[in-house]
Amino acid sequence: MHLAAHVPGAGDTDVRADPRSGPRIDFASFERLARTAERGLFDLLLLAEKPRLREHEGTIHDLDVAGRPESLTLLNALAAVTGRLGLAATAGTTFNEPYELARRLATLDHLSGGRAAWNVVTSSDASTGENFRRGGFRDRAERYTRAAEFVATARELWDSWAPDGTPRPFAHQGRHFDIAGEFGLPRPPQGHPVVVRAGDFEEGDGEGDSDEGREFAASSADVIFSGWGSGGRPPGEHSTRHGALEADRAFYADVKRRLAKYGRGPDDLKIMSGVTVVLGDTAAEAHERAEEIRRQQASPQTAPLTRGAPQFLVGTPGEVAAELVESVARDAADGFVLVPHPTRGGLDEFVDRVVPLLQERGAFRTAYEGTTLRSHLGLADPVRKD
Numbered sequence: 001m002h003l004a005a006h007v008p009g010a011g012d013t014d015v016r017a018d019p020r021s022g023p024r025i026d027f028a029s030f031e032r033l034a035r036t037a038e039r040g041l042f043d044l045l046l047l048a049e050k051p052r053l054r055e056h057e058g059t060i061h062d063l064d065v066a067g068r069p070e071s072l073t074l075l076n077a078l079a080a081v082t083g084r085l086g087l088a089a090t091a092g093t094t095f096n097e098p099y100e101l102a103r104r105l106a107t108l109d110h111l112s113g114g115r116a117a118w119n120v121v122t123s124s125d126a127s128t129g130e131n132f133r134r135g136g137f138r139d140r141a142e143r144y145t146r147a148a149e150f151v152a153t154a155r156e157l158w159d160s161w162a163p164d165g166t167p168r169p170f171a172h173q174g175r176h177f178d179i180a181g182e183f184g185l186p187r188p189p190q191g192h193p194v195v196v197r198a199g200d201f202e203e204g205d206g207e208g209d210s211d212e213g214r215e216f217a218a219s220s221a222d223v224i225f226s227g228w229g230s231g232g233r234p235p236g237e238h239s240t241r242h243g244a245l246e247a248d249r250a251f252y253a254d255v256k257r258r259l260a261k262y263g264r265g266p267d268d269l270k271i272m273s274g275v276t277v278v279l280g281d282t283a284a285e286a287h288e289r290a291e292e293i294r295r296q297q298a299s300p301q302t303a304p305l306t307r308g309a310p311q312f313l314v315g316t317p318g319e320v321a322a323e324l325v326e327s328v329a330r331d332a333a334d335g336f337v338l339v340p341h342p343t344r345g346g347l348d349e350f351v352d353r354v355v356p357l358l359q360e361r362g363a364f365r366t367a368y369e370g371t372t373l374r375s376h377l378g379l380a381d382p383v384r385k386d
Contacts, residue, residue: 002335040351044086079112086373088117114189114372218258248332
């Protein structure tokens with residue numbers, strides 16, 4: 001199976017909730033989490049960030065970005081203190097531009113030796129547009145057509161240098177973008193950074209698991225994150241469409257089925273479900289800890305935690321490992337995105353107590369076999385399109 005560590009943008013599941021963490025701007029907090037993920041042989045670390053940057057009278061009105069370093073800048077710094085861990089940045093297609101973002105992602109791939117990934121999001125929030133020259137609201141259909149062309153244009157830019165490593169002119173004319181010039185960097189070490197798509201949410205508007213979202217992932221993504229609409233919060237605070245194993249299997253089968261339309265095979269797209277794990281030496285102890293986390297995070301009206309929702313797994317290390325293995329064996333997921341909870345050693349505990357059990361079962365690697373994120377995920381390098 002494949003494993004990723006997720007760093008939410010804000011709230012009680014933020015990296016700074018760990019008692020050992022410093023301020024949101026403190027690099028050491030992120031470095032420690034990245035080193036833990038790499039020690040656990042995880043495929044990648046994901047920095048999630050809603051691209052909502054609304055500023056009014058000198059104040060940023062979104063906790064997901066207030067006081068936290070910009071993701072790509074932070075990941076370039078983390079590349080220097082890690083050697084194998086994949087590094088995924090969340091960046092939107094609604095208000096960014098292909099040339100600028102493709103260059104920043106290619107830079108991360110070069111500086112990390114082929115470990116960059118791009119979590120592609122679109123934004124439905126009209127207030128986001130107020131920070132940009134064109135501003136305004138884009139409907140869902142337009143956001144997805146723009147996103148598809150954005151990703152295709154970025155791939156064209158990454159392929160624009162000649163095979164001998166010399167730059168050559170680039171031109172793209174489409175519905176949303178008309179670009180001509182010369183790309184500023186050679187082709188990235190991976191060919192293209194890994195393209196990730198989150199499949200359960202769309203900047204809070206509930207559209208990420210739409211038919212358009214699934215089709216977009218099938219056509220252009222290398223990895224899709226599913227089943228994490230609750231963002232690691234207790235069930236009842238936020239609903240999720242993939243809470244049950246059978247629903248996960250249905251989602252998995254539907255997305256994999258769509259790949260053939262685009263000339264792709266089942267192994268060309270990895271589906272990873274989001275989970276928050278609460279461990280205990282006994283099942284009773286695990287549930288007690290889960291209830292304490294619920295009391296810390298949730299309002300009194302929030303429903304209790306249950307083991308019925310895969311995104312909040314509660315049990316002994318053996319029970320949790322067995323559930324993860326079963327999900328992969330039954331084609332409900334190719335792997336998992338771990339959302340650490342706000343207690344001491346959230347991710348460390350999983351690495352120390354669950355990963356060894358997965359390795360004993362032959363379900364997870366015992367060493368990195370390659371140096372790039374594509375090699376970790378078992379993804380082929382993209383064919384250059386001249």
